[in-house]
Amino acid sequence: MEPPNIMHGKHDDSSFSLGTTFRVILITALLGLAACGTTQEPRQPVDLGMSAEELYEQAWRRIQGGNFDGAMQSLRRLEARYPFSPEGQQAQLDQIFVTYLQRDRRGTAEQANRFIRENPRSEHLPYAYYMQGMAWFETRGSFTRRVLGFDHARLNIRNAERSFDAFRELVERYPDSDYADDARLRMIYLRNTMARHHWYVARHYLDQGAYMAAAARATRVVEDLQPNAVTPYALDILIEAYAAVGEETLAADTRRVLDRSYPEHRRGQRPPAL
Template sequence: MMTTKGRCLTLLLALGVTLGGCASNKKEEQEIQSTPQKSFEMAQTALATGNFNRAVELLEGLDSRYPFGPYSHQVQLDMMYAYYKQGDYASAIAVIDRFTKLNPQHADLDYAYYMRGLNHMAMDNNFFQELLWVDRTDKDPSSSKQAFEDFATLVKRFPASKYASDASKRMLYLKNRLANYELAVARYYVKRQAWIAAANRAQTVVDDYKGTEAQEKALELLVDCYNELGIHELKANALAVLKENYPNNRLVR
């Protein structure tokens, strides 16, 4: 059994270590607060090493204490990235919206729109992963739609941007993704024999997502829906469009 003297010595040693650590942390924070350059450098190191929690802590401190300092713009740009890597998409978008509003002519505005698209795109990832396994017809993939608009804004306003090529590829991916979502909803209605609702969703794919792989299947579904509804004129129109665009389709051969 540990003696009273032994326990006291252990407690004193533990207390000494704790107080030493607190003093060291306090000294470090005081140094950071008094030297924004040091804080900024530490944040850059944290970003470079993938320590995004620490980077966010340092960048938030700089942003709140020196909102108009020499590093303010770069701090906000770094915060967009750090929040994104941390998975805090809402905070990243809040910083991006503030940055674009206050700096409409900034040289890195294209990067801000690019990061806005990436964050909105990431926000819907779980939804689309679940789409194949769970009926989610009541949820609109609005974040992916917003991501598409963000990338479209980037490509339109900054066609020479180094992010424009990747943004264009992501737009193509998102377009197919959204078309497949609409098609999945249409099929959901078909299973429930809600032919009008299914036809409306299929028509959305035909009208809004031209050039996607889902378009041919949407036209096939339109033919089936109008056949079930007994609307022969619209069925003939859908078949005509299907034949013109996909002459080898089984329904028109």
């Protein structure tokens, strides 16, 4: 799931312009550089006379060369010297991007939050909210877990919740922005991840004989995380939990809902991993 135009703003030799196709290629290359560590360049004397355009060009060259620390220095210098200019605001946005390339989740979220806080009327707020969501978004666990077939929905889902909340804020406040459609797709994935997590917890409670705790977790899947692909499996747990505590009427009602809403569902299975 490739982020749309994750490098905000534009860049070319005469202005800030960058084509969409090139952005996608560049993101892939830059993330590869980030995985290999930051490239160092020879220390250069600080030129206090550099214009905003020259500072931005310097930052861009450093980004392309994988020198993310150097790029951050240039962007911070640009912001400090031209704080109320369009270039200063662009420097703030690009600091979010560079921090993301450095794979610093918390730093990316903090940079995005700073932009939102300091620029409450900016037209670029959708991008900042999008990058808040991207900071915490993840689709796969570690290599070892993937090889072993371990579903990362079993683990702590705090990052998924943070990501979902940021994307939801974006979609609710800016439903027609360039980032809204991609955010909606990611919300579907995250909602299913959170629902699977609660199913695992509910299943554990059920196996331990904590029937009402299992029912409470399953109810969260059914009521709070719609729509999701885990609901029929959560209804299975509700039926078992209600039956185990003698609530036969509730169990029967839930069974009728399950049969009517999911006629092809087979009982006793686990929800599929994404």
